[in-house]
Amino acid sequence: MKIGVFGGTFNPIHNGHLALIDRMIGRLALDRVILMPAAVPPHKDSGCVLPAQDRIAMCRLAVQGDERVTVSELEIRRGGKSYTIDTLFALQRQYPNDDLILLVGSDMFYTLTEWHCAEQLLRMVPIAAIARETDEFSRLCAQRDRLNAMGARTEIVEAEPVVVSSTEIRQDPQCEALPAAVEQYIVQNGLYGRTRRIPVDLDELTGRLRAGLSRSRYTHTINVASTALRLAELHGGDGELAYLAGLLHDICKEMPRERMLNLLEGSAIIKDPVFLASERIWHGFAAAIYIQRELSVYNTQIIEAVRYHTTGRGEMSLLEEIVYLADLTSADRRYPGVEALRAKAERSIPDAMFEALQFILGDLAHSGRPVTGDTLNAYNRYALIQAEAPRQA
Numbered sequence: 001m002k003i004g005v006f007g008g009t010f011n012p013i014h015n016g017h018l019a020l021i022d023r024m025i026g027r028l029a030l031d032r033v034i035l036m037p038a039a040v041p042p043h044k045d046s047g048c049v050l051p052a053q054d055r056i057a058m059c060r061l062a063v064q065g066d067e068r069v070t071v072s073e074l075e076i077r078r079g080g081k082s083y084t085i086d087t088l089f090a091l092q093r094q095y096p097n098d099d100l101i102l103l104v105g106s107d108m109f110y111t112l113t114e115w116h117c118a119e120q121l122l123r124m125v126p127i128a129a130i131a132r133e134t135d136e137f138s139r140l141c142a143q144r145d146r147l148n149a150m151g152a153r154t155e156i157v158e159a160e161p162v163v164v165s166s167t168e169i170r171q172d173p174q175c176e177a178l179p180a181a182v183e184q185y186i187v188q189n190g191l192y193g194r195t196r197r198i199p200v201d202l203d204e205l206t207g208r209l210r211a212g213l214s215r216s217r218y219t220h221t222i223n224v225a226s227t228a229l230r231l232a233e234l235h236g237g238d239g240e241l242a243y244l245a246g247l248l249h250d251i252c253k254e255m256p257r258e259r260m261l262n263l264l265e266g267s268a269i270i271k272d273p274v275f276l277a278s279e280r281i282w283h284g285f286a287a288a289i290y291i292q293r294e295l296s297v298y299n300t301q302i303i304e305a306v307r308y309h310t311t312g313r314g315e316m317s318l319l320e321e322i323v324y325l326a327d328l329t330s331a332d333r334r335y336p337g338v339e340a341l342r343a344k345a346e347r348s349i350p351d352a353m354f355e356a357l358q359f360i361l362g363d364l365a366h367s368g369r370p371v372t373g374d375t376l377n378a379y380n381r382y383a384l385i386q387a388e389a390p391r392q393a
């Protein structure tokens, strides 16, 4: 197989990157391209670089449905400065029978001789470059000849440039050279100084939930949304996000098992035996995928609050805590102790989380069911908070 390796900061990924991928695949007859977001790019000031998880999420959205392209977390997981030579060594070990080819835009092509271990890098794999500006073809060819004289195997892919950069997108909120899903991700999360917009029509969503859920599940859903809104108001959270996450949290709860498994296919969690044995928690993880695919909800805070609303996890955001507690204390909940937990949730989120997790762990242990790592981590976190800050008598 012929595999293109395309690294970058992707802060954010834009149409110029996608055009490069498409053209390189076409002209070089590549079987696939590995998109490789850098942890810390060696040549950039990391201060203005968005967290890796956001950049990865945007890369995934940009190439979703394109089977020729995969997004790799290799450099992100490795951490530290992301030197291309280290990445190529790792990929050569991973794909010993395939041909790797490094893909770069012209700005990077001109600086190759300054990269870490440049001499070795230049001889390691073939390198293909593409123009970013108009009228730079002859400059590119001159650089190709220079590098090839040094022992490199470089070639220029001739194509009309797509003149855009991540810098331009970060600096100009009007710049739209972005794949649609990436643009939605950016506005829904309010990134790069763009005003946050949640493109969900609440009436339409409520109608959809009413039509799709049983009566009791629909009532519960509306109650959770209202409770989440109230808790957000009491604790300085974001009411709009809390209400929406509440509305979405159980959207997959009544889905047939097979359909849920279909949604979960491909996510790492499905390999966890405890998760597989705990069907009652699937719907949160399935919903986190469903709301992106079917409703174009790309707000990360909402997605994570929906995902972890039954399990909790070690480091929960305020929104995650609010939805978790709203689910347990909504007006339709009737179990011994619910009123005390409801009152506690209004007073103190960490105290209420601790009590809720104690209750849930006790219940799981009592009925002999396994406990996911996320729930154990959540319990430990709030137990430690209790231990560190003992409540005043």
Ligand code: ATP
Binding pocket: 007, 008, 009, 010, 011, 015, 016, 017, 020, 103, 104, 105, 106, 107, 108, 109, 130, 131, 132, 162, 163, 164, 165, 166, 167, 168
């Ligand atoms: P920034 O503006 O933050 O420097 P960038 O737009 O250059 O970002 P990077 O993520 O740094 O994007 O680039 C990753 C790779 O994509 C590099 O090889 C770069 O040359 C290439 N590239 C970026 N934009 C384009 C474009 N418009 N056309 C072709 N290649 C591009």
